[in-house]
Amino acid sequence: MDAQERTAREGVVAAARDLDALGLNRGTSGNVSCRFGGGLLITPSGVPTRDLTAEAIVPMGLDGSHPAGVKPSSEWRFHRDILVARPEIGAVVHAHPVYSTAFAMCGQDIPAVHYMIAAFGGPSVRCAPYAPYGTEALSHLALDALEGRSCCLLANHGMIASGSDLTRAVWLAQELETLCHQYAVARQVGTPQILSDAEINETVERFRGYGLNAAR
Incomplete structure (x- = not known):
């Protein structure tokens, strides 16, 4: 691999380890991808984060193809489909953190209880209906929940x-x-107390152009 690809692969490894360090993931749960070249790079299936290396990251085409002998994350489909459907997106992370997953287990959207919800693109974070992991059905449901948003449950x-x-x-x-x-x-x-759509839309506009640490 060339230097550019190695840097991209190392970025995926670092992001996966960041999820663990932040308490958002543990063990082999969760997965990370980024757009690269004409396809994507994604974490492999079933490899603990501590054992990840740049060489273990799996390159995939947008048609789902990948080199023989390597196994991408079981959730590769929604990673690929998000990157295909949303050209402004360059990276996707999937995780099972306690509180987000608790609301997901209850099938509940997150309403506009704090103005920081605007960071996700609108006045709610939607919860997609259940479908088995790794399936095309789950990918379609995730894309629907992500319409106009950067995050979903x-x-x-x-x-x-x-x-x-x-x-x-x-x-x-x-x-x-x-x-x-x-x-x-x-x-x-x-x-x-739930903030109104108008109040959140105003914050969405104020966030435009801000860096990662949008005004809090």
Whole structure:
């Protein structure tokens, strides 16, 4: 592999390890991909993050093709389909963090209980209906839930975060888990107040052009 590809592969490894370090993933759960060349690079199936190397990252074509003898993540389909459908997206992360997954297990959308929901593109984070992991059906449902959004929940499963690059996708995954944690605690304290669509749309506009650390 050339230097450019090695750097991209190392970025995928680093992002996967960041998910673990941030408490968003553990063991072999979750997966990471980034756009590269005419296809994508994705974490392999069943390899613990601690054992990942640049050489283990799997190159795939947008037609789903990959070199013989290597096995991409079982969730490669929605990674590929998101990158095909959304040319502005350069990276996708999938994880099973506690609070996001708890709401996914309940099949609940996350409403506009904090203005940071605007970082995900609109006044809610949708929860896609359940479909078995790795299936075309799950990919279609995820794409629907991601329309106009950068993140979604997957019922009885976990979450997806996408961004222009790996750094932003991981950041959004962390922000979504933080929001879900806050929402869970707020529901124990009382009844969270929901911001209006107009209030969130105003924040969406204010976020445009901001860096990763959008005004808080």
